[in-house]
Amino acid sequence: MRPSRFPRVGAVPTLALLALFLLPALSGTTGEARAQAAPAPAVQLDPEIEALLAQVEPERLQAIVDTLAAFGSRNTMSDTEHPEWGIGAARDWILETFEGYSPRLQVEFDTYQVEPAGRIRIPTDLRNVKAILPGRTDRRVYVTGHYDSVVYGDPPEGAEVPDAPVDGPFDEYAPGANDDASGVAIVMELARILANSGKEFDATLVFMPIAGEEQGLVGAGLHAERISEEGVEVTAVFNNDIIGNSIGGNGILDSRTVRIFSEGPEDSMSRHLARYIHRIGSLYVPGHEIRLIAREDRFLRGGDHTPFNRAGFTAVRMTESRENYARQHTVLDTPDGIDAEYLARNARVNLAGVASLGLAPDTPGVTAQMLGRGDGYDAQLRWQPSEGAVGYRVFWRTAWGPDWQHELWVGDVTEFVLRDMSIDDFVFGVAAVGPDGHESLVAPFVRPPR
Ligand SMILES: [Zn+2]
Numbered sequence: 467m468r469p470s471r472f473p474r475v476g477a478v479p480t481l482a483l484l485a486l487f488l489l490p491a492l493s494g495t496t497g498e499a500r501a502q503a504a505p506a507p508a509v510q511l512d513p514e515i516e517a518l519l520a521q522v523e524p525e526r527l528q529a530i531v532d533t534l535a536a537f538g539s540r541n542t543m544s545d546t547e548h549p550e551w552g553i554g555a556a557r558d559w560i561l562e563t564f565e566g567y568s569p570r571l572q573v574e575f576d577t578y579q580v581e582p583a584g585r586i587r588i589p590t591d592l593r594n595v596k597a598i599l600p601g602r603t604d605r606r607v608y609v610t611g612h613y614d615s616v617v618y619g620d621p622p623e624g625a626e627v628p629d630a631p632v633d634g635p636f637d638e639y640a641p642g643a644n645d646d647a648s649g650v651a652i653v654m655e656l657a658r659i660l661a662n663s664g665k666e667f668d669a670t671l672v673f674m675p676i677a678g679e680e681q682g683l684v685g686a687g688l689h690a691e692r693i694s695e696e697g698v699e700v701t702a703v704f705n706n707d708i709i710g711n712s713i714g715g716n717g718i719l720d721s722r723t724v725r726i727f728s729e730g731p732e733d734s735m736s737r738h739l740a741r742y743i744h745r746i747g748s749l750y751v752p753g754h755e756i757r758l759i760a761r762e763d764r765f766l767r768g769g770d771h772t773p774f775n776r777a778g779f780t781a782v783r784m785t786e787s788r789e790n791y792a793r794q795h796t797v798l799d800t801p802d803g804i805d806a807e808y809l810a811r812n813a814r815v816n817l818a819g820v821a822s823l824g825l826a827p828d829t830p831g832v833t834a835q836m837l838g839r840g841d842g843y844d845a846q847l848r849w850q851p852s853e854g855a856v857g858y859r860v861f862w863r864t865a866w867g868p869d870w871q872h873e874l875w876v877g878d879v880t881e882f883v884l885r886d887m888s889i890d891d892f893v894f895g896v897a898a899v900g901p902d903g904h905e906s907l908v909a910p911f912v913r914p915p916r
Pocket residue numbers: 612645646679707708
């Protein structure tokens with residue numbers, strides 16, 4: 467018998483069965499790997515999160531989109547004084563609406579004085595709106611969408627174009643309902659529900675409608691730079707942009723799928739966030755297919771997740787499956803193009819992911835050096851413990867596979883050996899699990915760079 471560093475526990479019949487059917491890679495080994503594992507179910511539905519999902523209201527989402535579109539223009543350089551038209555009125559309304567949701571939300575503008583450069587043509591008082599729900603720790607989970615809008619070119623013939631009550635060069639009608647009042651509606655609805663959930667989250671949740679997206683991701687870039695300088699720890703950024711339309715410009719209707727774009731390489735944390743949203747979202751919103759796209763974004767298009775990625779943060783873009791390009795950045799991007807039920811399903815995918823991740827302990831720390839060969843032919847995994855974790859789940863897949871193929875609850879240990887599993891042939895990862903079963907992102911053991 468090989469020596470084991472772990473306390474031996476009695477073999478558990480259910481687990482042995484699991485090993486027999488699900489874990490053929492373990493059969494023919496000493497059996498120590500499965501003897502170590504305490505019985506624990508796979509990740510399970512939390513009825514309290516299910517109850518929160520039921521609070522997502524399509525009518526509220528639609529009303530937020532309607533209100534934002536009614537500000538006429540939300541161009542980042544548009545009017546800031548008029549009470550009903552322009553980005554100033556829009557951001558004041560978002561701020562006040564956040565304040566009305568719950569006294570638990572710490573609401574403020576995240577302000578920058580931006581000098582003309584690139585597509586910012588005039589000195590601009592750029593403001594993201596920030597609503598923070600403090601957690602037990604300072605590490606943050608963001609939910610974002612951009613509230614600014616833009617319009618290019620002349621309106622198509624016959625299009626309805628309301629007159630602007632102000633006549634600045636950037637005040638022309640730009641309803642931006644789907645791009646991206648839809649994303650902001652998700653951000654605001656999650657803020658309302660989670661701030662009133664009575665739950666204390668481990669992570670600090672940040673709900674942030676962003677400005678300056680249409681001028682080159684300016685607001686997100688400035689914020690990412692600011693928090694990077696401040697040393698803020700970010701677990702994840704869920705960015706929602708163009709997420710409420712279900713009929714493509716080619717006439718194809720698809721209200722049952724949503725896409726998640728994430729930057730590579732294959733084991734980047736952004737890609738692990740995408741896998742996480744797929745895992746948790748599929749569990750809580752089973753009728754909705756979450757399509758993982760192994761790309762940073764769509765061809766020749768950008769989004770606010772990218773400046774976060776560039777600053778070294780974990781961030782993904784969630785977006786509808788079938789776009790209508792004729793509406794984007796035109797006067798045709800009006801609220802009647804929103805499918806509120808579809809938008810609500812996408813909001814629920816976000817909510818499940820954010821609540822689950824927010825309640826979970828932090829991602830365990832791993833380095834390539836923490837993956838070893840054990841006695842020579844084994845996979846020996848070590849990790850840094852996460853505060854508040856009651857145990858850990860180990861994952862693996864073949865080194866050719868896009869997503870985890872196997873998972874094993876290993877209990878409250880910080881080291882685990884999978885006998886006769888070649889570290890060259892598989893990718894391994896580990897997630898921390900909290901007392902209520904909520905699971906962190908999976909930290910992958912990545913091959914060190916040469
Ligand atoms: Zn957009």
